[in-house]
Amino acid sequence: MKTLADVFKEALRERGVESVGALSKRFRKSGNVLQDMAVETFYGKGAVVRLPERTFFAWDLNGRRVEGSHYAYVPSCMVEKFETVVGRKDLLGGLPNWPRFIIDLYHWEKHSQTEKGKICLQTVQCYGLLRDYFTGSELAITWANSEFRRMYTGPLDRITIYDGPTAEFLKEEGISEVVLLDPWADEVFSENDFDVGAFIIGGIVDTGGNKKKTTPKIGEELERVGIKVRRRKIVLKGDVIGVPDRINRILGIILKMMVEGKNMDEAVYEMQEPLHARWRLRKELPKHVIRYKIDGKTYRVVEKELFDYYSSWLKIRWEDFVKILHELNLIALERKRIHHLNKISSARIIHEKVYRVILLKKAAMFCYNC
Numbered sequence: 001m002k003t004l005a006d007v008f009k010e011a012l013r014e015r016g017v018e019s020v021g022a023l024s025k026r027f028r029k030s031g032n033v034l035q036d037m038a039v040e041t042f043y044g045k046g047a048v049v050r051l052p053e054r055t056f057f058a059w060d061l062n063g064r065r066v067e068g069s070h071y072a073y074v075p076s077c078m079v080e081k082f083e084t085v086v087g088r089k090d091l092l093g094g095l096p097n098w099p100r101f102i103i104d105l106y107h108w109e110k111h112s113q114t115e116k117g118k119i120c121l122q123t124v125q126c127y128g129l130l131r132d133y134f135t136g137s138e139l140a141i142t143w144a145n146s147e148f149r150r151m152y153t154g155p156l157d158r159i160t161i162y163d164g165p166t167a168e169f170l171k172e173e174g175i176s177e178v179v180l181l182d183p184w185a186d187e188v189f190s191e192n193d194f195d196v197g198a199f200i201i202g203g204i205v206d207t208g209g210n211k212k213k214t215t216p217k218i219g220e221e222l223e224r225v226g227i228k229v230r231r232r233k234i235v236l237k238g239d240v241i242g243v244p245d246r247i248n249r250i251l252g253i254i255l256k257m258m259v260e261g262k263n264m265d266e267a268v269y270e271m272q273e274p275l276h277a278r279w280r281l282r283k284e285l286p287k288h289v290i291r292y293k294i295d296g297k298t299y300r301v302v303e304k305e306l307f308d309y310y311s312s313w314l315k316i317r318w319e320d321f322v323k324i325l326h327e328l329n330l331i332a333l334e335r336k337r338i339h340h341l342n343k344i345s346s347a348r349i350i351h352e353k354v355y356r357v358i359l360l361k362k363a364a365m366f367c368y369n370c
């Protein structure tokens, strides 16, 4: 899917511009200069103009720093002094029909004041994410009441704040089919779902109370008035555990898949924090436990090397691995030591569970060898 930077670059290329400088300090720290210039141009804050003299340095259309250019982005207060090469109007003509990304506040009143604050913060972060790829104005907030408007700290004029039901907004936009991101869905979100007019994320924060299974209700509400809803979940290696559930992180995963072409596991990994990775590790490690009974005492052991495997797809550091070992009362031993323990032990079923039993004398030998 094309980004706004792609549209900007096409417009520059069509006009024979291969590099562009800036008469503005605002892009100095930018990690994506052409996208940031494109957004500023889109909002009419400036334009690319032709200069009589070269700038000190410039960026080529791959975003690399190169020698100066006769073309530069200038803020709107300076535009009239020069000949405009690419301005807002030139971008508007080439924009693709990007989908809508809707945060549905149907459950707003179920939240505490702190949670409402978190919803607002995550919403601002969603605007920032969309601005990294498109313009930010693809974001719409539905069921948005005056309290939300008061609490929202992002640019109100750059997104759609709709105080009515989501279905009404969709009808106004001529959208009849949507994807609802829903952790309770049967089907997994995939590239076959990229073609809808809107993606809906529940404006829900789960820090307290019981908001379990509230997302499906958003879908039911839409279906009731004739909107076709594809309910889709995001999973990490087949399981929703470990998928970050914050509104902005779910949006980030969708964008990484749709725009950057990442597969779901990669996209989840990139949006994950150690907190979410630990949720999953808690579920994974018990699958590998070997129970040893040494002198009547039980030890639950896992291979230390599991850290290498899990850190390849979960964002865990060694301290996260150790934290979960402690929580689950597990001991991590190197694989070669486990092989040795297995050699000096024999398997027994005790209370329907398999234990490897080691006689005290052999255990002493093991410890001596350690």
Ligand SMILES: C[S@@+](CC[C@H](N)C(=O)[O-])C[C@H]1O[C@@H](n2cnc3c(N)ncnc32)[C@H](O)[C@@H]1O
Residues within 6 Å of the ligand: 180, 181, 182, 183, 184, 200, 201, 202, 203, 204, 205, 206, 211, 212, 213, 214, 215, 216, 232, 233, 234, 235, 240, 243, 244, 245, 246, 247, 250
């Ligand atoms: C914090 S979650 C709220 C989940 C809600 N308590 C429930 O049980 O339905 C906020 C929103 O993120 C999205 N979301 C979170 N995890 C997801 C997942 N694994 N797959 C798809 N969407 C997800 C959903 O749109 C959801 O409404």
